[in-house]
Amino acid sequence: DAKTTQPPSMDCAEGRAANLPCNHSTISGNEYVYWYRQIHSQGPQYIIHGLKNNETNEMASLIITEDRKSSTLILPHATLRDTAVYYCIVRGPNAGNMLTFGGGTRLMVKP
Amino acid sequence: DGGITQSPKYLFRKEGQNVTLSCEQNLNHDAMYWYRQDPGQGLRLIYYSQIVNDFQKGDIAEGYSVSREKKESFPLTVTSAQKNPTAFYLCASSIGGDRDQETQYFGPGTRLLVL
Numbered sequence: 001d002a003k004t005t006q007p008p009s010m011d012c013a014e015g016r017a018a019n020l021p022c023n024h025s026t027i028s029g030n031e032y033v034y035w036y037r038q039i040h041s042q043g044p045q046y047i048i049h050g051l052k053n054n055e056t057n058e059m060a061s062l063i064i065t066e067d068r069k070s071s072t073l074i075l076p077h078a079t080l081r082d083t084a085v086y087y088c089i090v091r092g093p094n095a096g097n098m099l100t101f102g103g104g105t106r107l108m109v110k111p
Numbered sequence: 112d113g114g115i116t117q118s119p120k121y122l123f124r125k126e127g128q129n130v131t132l133s134c135e136q137n138l139n140h141d142a143m144y145w146y147r148q149d150p151g152q153g154l155r156l157i158y159y160s161q162i163v164n165d166f167q168k169g170d171i172a173e174g175y176s177v178s179r180e181k182k183e184s185f186p187l188t189v190t191s192a193q194k195n196p197t198a199f200y201l202c203a204s205s206i207g208g209d210r211d212q213e214t215q216y217f218g219p220g221t222r223l224l225v226l
Contacts (some may be wrong), residue, residue, distance in 0.1 A: 032212060043201050043217030044154070045114075087153065091213065098169075099215055101146075101153035 003084045004088045009106040012082075018075040020105050022088030025069040031092035033064060034099065037084040044087065044101075047073065077086045114138070115218035117202050122223045124189065124196060132187045132221045134202035143185035143206030144215065147171060148199040157200075160185055161207055189223060197225050 012018040024033065034049040035081045037053075048055055055062045061074040069091040075082055086103040115136045124130045134143065142161045146154040156169030160179040174193025179185055185204075189196045199222050203215040 034214070041199070041222075043203075043218070043220050046214050046216060049212065049214065098156065098159070099213075101155075103153050 004090055004102055006086075006088050006102065006105045008103060009099040009108070010105050011108050011110055012075075012078045014080060014109055014111050015077055018073075018078040018082065018107055018109070020073040020075075020088075020107065021068045021070065022073070023045070024088070024090045025067050027090050028092055029068075031090050033062065033068075033071050034091060035060070035062065035100075036087045036101075037082075037091065038087070039081075039084045047086075051077045076108075080109050080111065083107060115202060115204055115216060117200075117218040117221050119221060120219070124153070124225050125177055126224060126225065127191045129188055129190050132189070132200055132202075132223070134185045134187065135216060136185075136204045136216075138185055138216065140204035140216075142205045142213075143179070144203040144205075145169075145175070145177065145185070145187045146201040146203065146224065148201060148220075154201060157174075157187065159183075170193055196223055198223060221224070 030047050032051050035047040036044040038044045047059050050062045064071045085106050087101050087106040089099050118133045144159045145157040145159055148154050155171050157175050158177040160166035163182050164177050166177050176188045199220050201220045202218045205213050205215045
């Protein structure tokens with residue numbers, strides 16, 4: 001699986017959009033980009049995933065660049081409850097069912 | 112409600128003692144996983160099972176054992192051979208099979224502390 005690079009931490013004002021970047025410059029054509037988040041002392045929560053098209057669900061939007069070497073997770077109106085560690089994961093079909101979690105980005109939403 | 116349950120929430124282990132962490136899911140998922148998380152770190156895969164009566168070692172299987180006798184259950188035993196067992200243990204499940212897309216769903220975790 002391609003490795004990912006994320007900033008270790010970010011701040012965001014409550015009510016503003018949180019844009020979390022992820023670099024995956026070695027991604028292969030059949031690898032998906034997944035985003036999970038982990039609120040302190042809880043299990044990770046699935047957010048969204050995509051292959052090459054932008055995706056949106058009730059939690060967030062995922063923007064993948066045309067060359068697929070980077071992506072951005074957007075939380076449109078961040079709340080204090082969105083404070084968490086956000087993990088960007090790239091996974092391909094050859095990984096079996098595995099997900100490899102890196103260090104993630106610690107997002108702090110401030111009032 | 113469908114989901115994954117882990118018990119207990121906190122577990123204390125004495126030196127040299129084996130302890131077993133429970134993981135149950137009612138999502139009818141074929142695949143189940145155990146991860147370990149140390150403070151400030153990401154998740155590391157201990158064991159996984161893609162189908163009943165079958166399981167494989169992950170990246171850090173030494174000192175751990177598992178069984179998968181039922182589809183809905185995947186208990187993890189932390190043996191006395193695991194020299195640094197204090198950690199947050201997370202169980203996950205997914206639909207499984209040979210799929211391009213695979214979303215894992217996680218339980219609430221068990222925090223193991225060594226006395």
